[in-house]
Amino acid sequence: MKTKLTVTLGLGLVAAAAWAGPVEDQIRSRQSAYGFLGWNTAKIKAQAVDHPETFDKDQVIAAANAVAAVANSGLLGLYGPGTDQGTGWKPTRLKSEYFEKPADVKEIDDSFIKEANELQKIAASGDVGAIKEQFGKVSKTCKSCHDLVRIRE
Amino acid sequence: MKTKLTVTLGLGLVAAAAWAGPVEDQIRSRQSAYGFLGWNTAKIKAQAVDHPETFDKDQVIAAANAVAAVANSGLLGLYGPGTDQGTGWKPTRLKSEYFEKPADVKEIDDSFIKEANELQKIAASGDVGAIKEQFGKVSKTCKSCHDLVRIRE
Numbered sequence: 001m002k003t004k005l006t007v008t009l010g011l012g013l014v015a016a017a018a019w020a021g022p023v024e025d026q027i028r029s030r031q032s033a034y035g036f037l038g039w040n041t042a043k044i045k046a047q048a049v050d051h052p053e054t055f056d057k058d059q060v061i062a063a064a065n066a067v068a069a070v071a072n073s074g075l076l077g078l079y080g081p082g083t084d085q086g087t088g089w090k091p092t093r094l095k096s097e098y099f100e101k102p103a104d105v106k107e108i109d110d111s112f113i114k115e116a117n118e119l120q121k122i123a124a125s126g127d128v129g130a131i132k133e134q135f136g137k138v139s140k141t142c143k144s145c146h147d148l149v150r151i152r153e
Numbered sequence: 154m155k156t157k158l159t160v161t162l163g164l165g166l167v168a169a170a171a172w173a174g175p176v177e178d179q180i181r182s183r184q185s186a187y188g189f190l191g192w193n194t195a196k197i198k199a200q201a202v203d204h205p206e207t208f209d210k211d212q213v214i215a216a217a218n219a220v221a222a223v224a225n226s227g228l229l230g231l232y233g234p235g236t237d238q239g240t241g242w243k244p245t246r247l248k249s250e251y252f253e254k255p256a257d258v259k260e261i262d263d264s265f266i267k268e269a270n271e272l273q274k275i276a277a278s279g280d281v282g283a284i285k286e287q288f289g290k291v292s293k294t295c296k297s298c299h300d301l302v303r304i305r306e
Contacts, residue, residue, distance in 0.1 A: 021195075032188025035242075039182040040226065042174075062225045069222035072215045073193065089188075089242035 023080070028088030030078040033070050035089075040066040041139070044123075048131040057126045064116075064123035064131075067138065071116035076109055093151040104148060112141040176233070181241030183231040186223050188242075193219040194292070197276075201284040210279045217269075217276035217284075220291065224269035229262055246304040257301060265294040 021029070040063040047055045084096045098105065115137045122134045174182070193216040200208045237249045251258065268290045275287045 028188060029192040031242075032185045032192065035181060035185025036189040036223070036226075039185065039231075059227065062222075062227060065218075066222040066226050069215075069219040070189070073189075073219050074212065074215060078192075089184075 023082050023086045024088055026078045026080055026083050026088075027086050027092045030075060031088045031090065031092075033073065033075060033078070037067060037070045040064075040070075041135075041142075044119075044131070044135050048128050048135055052128050052132075055128050060126075060131060061123045064120045068116045068120040071113045076105070079105075093153070095149045095151055098149040101148065105145070108141055108145045108148065112138070112145070115141055176235050176239045177241055179231045179233055179236050179241075180239050180245045183228060184241045184243065184245075186226065186228060186231070190220060190223045193217075193223075194288075194295075197272075197284070197288050201281050201288055205281050205285075208281050213279075213284060214276045217273045221269045221273040224266045229258070232258075246306070248302045248304055251302040254301065258298070261294055261298045261301065265291070265298070268294055 043063040044060055044067070047060055079094070079098060081099070083092065084094045084098060086092055115134065119131070119134045119138050122130050125131075196216040197213055197220070200213055232247070232251060234252070236245065237247045237251060239245055268287065272284070272287045272291050275283050278284075
């Protein structure tokens with residue numbers, strides 16, 4: 001029983017290591033995820049909010065799929081111990097308070113996933129007004145997290 | 154008629170600018186896309202190829218959704234003129250030959266999209282052997298593109 005537990009934990013560590021990697025890798029992976037997210041949210045903002053006359057349904061669907069994929073990718077797995085210090089593509093802006101507020105962070109992450117999944121559904125409808133409204137809800141979850149745990153530039 | 158064409162082209166440029174941005178932004182966005190892609194392909198490789206005993210169906214489905222979202226995000230829109238020179242997160246490794254081989258690049262991109270969409274479908278089945286096989290097909294399309302247009306490190 002003890003051996004089995006040890007083996008299971010051992011495999012868990014292998015999986016966790018593969019999943020997240022060293023501190024610098026975790027930071028770079030999350031900066032990449034947010035960079036990819038930002039490119040895709042910019043497309044939705046441009047085409048459904050700022051310049052609806054340029055709306056391209058297929059591009060917005062692809063961008064909303066990307067936003068949902070990022071939201072559901074297990075981002076919190078990239079916030080391991082010590083990742084409030086270090087450099088990925090650039091020095092992290094994560095506040096140390098992140099580790100003191102797991103419930104708040106989880107709540108925001110859950111909202112981000114929920115609203116991003118809803119945006120993915122609504123994008124498929126091609127209704128620009130509805131997309132704009134739902135995009136606003138997704139953006140609010142981004143801002144909540146930035147306000148809570150990201151150092152201002 | 155001429156006015157209408159000009160207006161249409163003008164809007165097209167607004168959309169293209171929002172879509173891609175200046176050279177440095179295009180390079181950083183594509184490096185982010187590939188960084189996010191790499192994190193997700195690493196999860197699939199770890200769980201379906203190297204350590205199948207750690208296979209977690211939900212994580213692999215999420216990772217395959219991420220790979221498909223990157224493939225379908227319109228990556229070629231991030232390879233505008235001049236983006237063989239410049240620095241995003243780091244200096245680009247794009248060979249100038251990229252711009253001389255549009256048909257080859259398009260063919261590889263089409264294959265990447267096709268194989269990534271297939272991986273997304275197969276991941277949902279939870280069949281580790283089939284995922285491993287299809288993951289190999291996706292990886293081949295990555296390698297084809299690296300061999301064609303990426304400077305070796």
